[in-house]
Amino acid sequence: MDIVVLIGLDAFSYVLTLLLVTLGLVIIYGMMNVINMAHGELFMLGAYTVATLLASGVPFWICLLAAPIVVGLAGLLVEEFVIRHVYGRPIDTILATWGLSIAIKQMIIIVFGPAAVSIANPVPGSVNLMGVDYPAYRLVIMALAAALALATYLVIYRSTTGLQIRAVISNRAMAGSLGVNTRRMDRATFAVGSALAGVAGAIMSPMISVDPQMGVGFLIPAFLSVLVGGLNSLIGAVIGAGTIGGTTSILSANMAQADAQIIVFLLAIMIIRFVPQGLWKGFR
Amino acid sequence: MLLRLPILLSLAFGLLLLLAPLALDDWRLSQLAQLLTYGIFALSLSFIWGQVGILCFGQAIFFGTGAYVMALVTLGKLPWLGESQILGLLLATLAAGGVAFILGLFLFGGRGITGAHLAVVTLCAAVVIEIATGRWGFVGGYNGLRGVPPLTTPWPRDDIYLSGLETYFLIFAVLAAVYFLLLWLTRTPFGTLLAAIRSNEERTRFLGFDVTMAKLFAFFLSGMVAGLAGGLFAAQFGFVSPQLIGFALSTEVLIWVAVGGRGVLLAAVAGALLVRWGEDQLSDQIGQYWLLATGLLFIVIVVIAPRGLFGRILDLSPHRKS
Structure with missing residues (x-):
């Protein structure tokens, strides 16, 4: 019983953090058809923001607030200098953002060196939950991730801005002629999507190895989640992250992590190949 | 006169490579021979991406398959096949082709997938195969296979190992043969069909061509x-490891080809x-900046100069009067 609770909690926390990264990708894709290969590096920038600020004596929770701001600003720059020039060329967005991901990674290596940076756990200790001792900080991660995902959902489906965003997604020209400033929307969406990745990186930073290669480790599962769930839909992102994150955690508990990864990736490839619309739209 | 400039430049490029041994010592020559092998690899991606328009993020799957098959055969890990290098190269080529065929069936068969889906699926396939290779003891796991014998002559003589110069010219000849084969192919009706698929797949299908095949x-x-x-790489380098078959090399070759110019075969080699x-x-320190510069250059090329650095000056296709 204990082991089931433990695996369940692990799966849940992985799914929630994956969901944060995935949400950013889905919003950016849905809004501007941009496939952002540099999303993993934005995640990494969030973690490095925390590392840098912590080293200069800023308390962890302030760092956590600073990360989305820093990464959001980085997103704005990226949008201005790269992304806006490749709108409407989906394949080129993949390539341009891939170049970006290499450039950001190299900059981090040049500034911080290739070695991993460690970040102290801000909430040490564990909590007894349903009969198992569970690391307290993981529970914090889950709460934060769930709150952020919920907030994103509310903004998109319950606010005026969200209404405009959805209008642009469903018909850009029409939304533009009705007075929505689509250019500003693009900019804002890309910044918010980046900020979500940044905050995810910041939240996760005490639990994982913060090094220049960390981006890819999150990018691929996040991408698979987006495509498995279905592009263009927030519910799809939840389903996708649930499928990928849940399967990975459950399998990892029973076998070597590399084997679990192989199985999950193969499963995802099958789903993407045979249900290219994604699970959410494909089976409705 | 201006129209013939690309032809002259292409010839000059070939001549430069042919005369390079005069100016280089043995070590540098073997380095250049390895670069030429990467050039053959770049040709393969340039063909599928530049000519047919299929953006494959897993091209190293085929390169790695070839390298591993060559290593397994020449190291005698497949005893019933003997240890012949020629057989090794032949099997490397065929095995990689077979893997590509199976992956191709999976990707293009039925309704097929294109664009971003195809890119992500090939990328994931490369990651899966890299991890699986690292877990497979028979092919050496994470450590790979060491001591792959260098290239030898097929006929007996005193020193059967090819000298640096001979290796270089062998690789150069293979590169030239592959280049002219692919170039010829793009000039045939089949090449025209591929170009049609690149510019509009759906329309080509409606015109009655078997696009999938x-x-x-x-x-x-x-x-x-x-x-x-x-x-060839396995024999030159003497060592194969899971990195050769995976994600990193797949994206690297993509960058070489894009920087050179994806639409022109020789530009991809350059x-x-x-x-x-x-x-x-x-060196390591400046090398980091070189990688940074490559990444930035790659972005610039994708955004504003899709023909790459050499795409325009080496473009052999007949100019249209417009």
Whole structure:
């Protein structure tokens, strides 16, 4: 019983953090058809923001607030200098953002060196939950991730801005002629999507190895989640992250992590190949 | 006169490579021979991406398959096959082609997938195969296979190992043969069909062409070329490891080809030589800046100059009067 609770909690926390990264990708894709290969590096920038600020004596929770701001600003720059020039060329967005991901990674290596940076756990200790001792900080991660995902959902489906965003997604020209400033929307969406990745990186930073290669480790599962769930839909992102994150955690508990990864990736490839619309739209 | 400039430049490029041994010592020559092998690899991607328009993020799967097959055969891990190098290269080419064919069936068969879906699926396939290779003890696991014998002459003589110069000219000849084969192919009606698929797949299908078969054959061919490059690489480098079959090399070759110019075969080769040469020559410290510069250059090329650095000056296709 204990082991089931433990695996369940692990799966849940992985799914929630994956969901944060995935949400950013889905919003950016849905809004501007941009496939952002540099999303993993934005995640990494969030973690490095925390590392840098912590080293200069800023308390962890302030760092956590600073990360989305820093990464959001980085997103704005990226949008201005790269992304806006490749709108409407989906394949080129993949390539341009891939170049970006290499450039950001190299900059981090040049500034911080290739070695991993460690970040102290801000909430040490564990909590007894349903009969198992569970690391307290993981529970914090889950709460934060769930709150952020919920907030994103509310903004998109319950606010005026969200209404405009959805209008642009469903018909850009029409939304533009009705007075929505689509250019500003693009900019804002890309910044918010980046900020979500940044905050995810910041939240996760005490639990994982913060090094220049960390981006890819999150990018691929996040991408698979987006495509498995279905592009263009927030519910799809939840389903996708649930499928990928849940399967990975459950399998990892029973076998070597590399084997679990192989199985999950193969499963995802099958789903993407045979249900290219994604699970959410494909089976409705 | 201006129209013939690309032809002159292409010839000059070939001549430069042919005369390079005069100016280089043995060590540098073997380095250049390795770069030429990467050039063959770049040709395979340039063909499938630049000519047919299929953006494959897993091209190293075929290169790695070729390298591993070559290593397994020449190290005698497959005893019933003997240890012949020629057989090794042949099997490397065919095995990589086979893998490409199977992957191609999976990707293009039925309704098929294109664009971003195809890119992500091939990328994931490369990651899966890299991890699986690292877990497979028979092919050496994470450590790979060491001591792959260098290239030898097929006929007996005193020193059966090819000298640096002979290796160089062998690789150069293979590169030239593959280049002219692919160039010839783009000039045939089949090449025109591939170009049609690149510019509008749906319209080509409606015109009654079997697009799936054409793509499958092109993918198969591209896989074979990559496998041949992989086989040669294994013999030159003497060592194969899971990195050769995975994600990192797949994206690297993409950058070489894009920087050189994806639409022109020879430009892709030049791109591979330039980018790899920079990586090899510069020391660790500056090398980091070189990689940064490559990444930034790659962005600039994708955004504003899709023809790459050499795409325009080496473009052999007849100019249209417009």
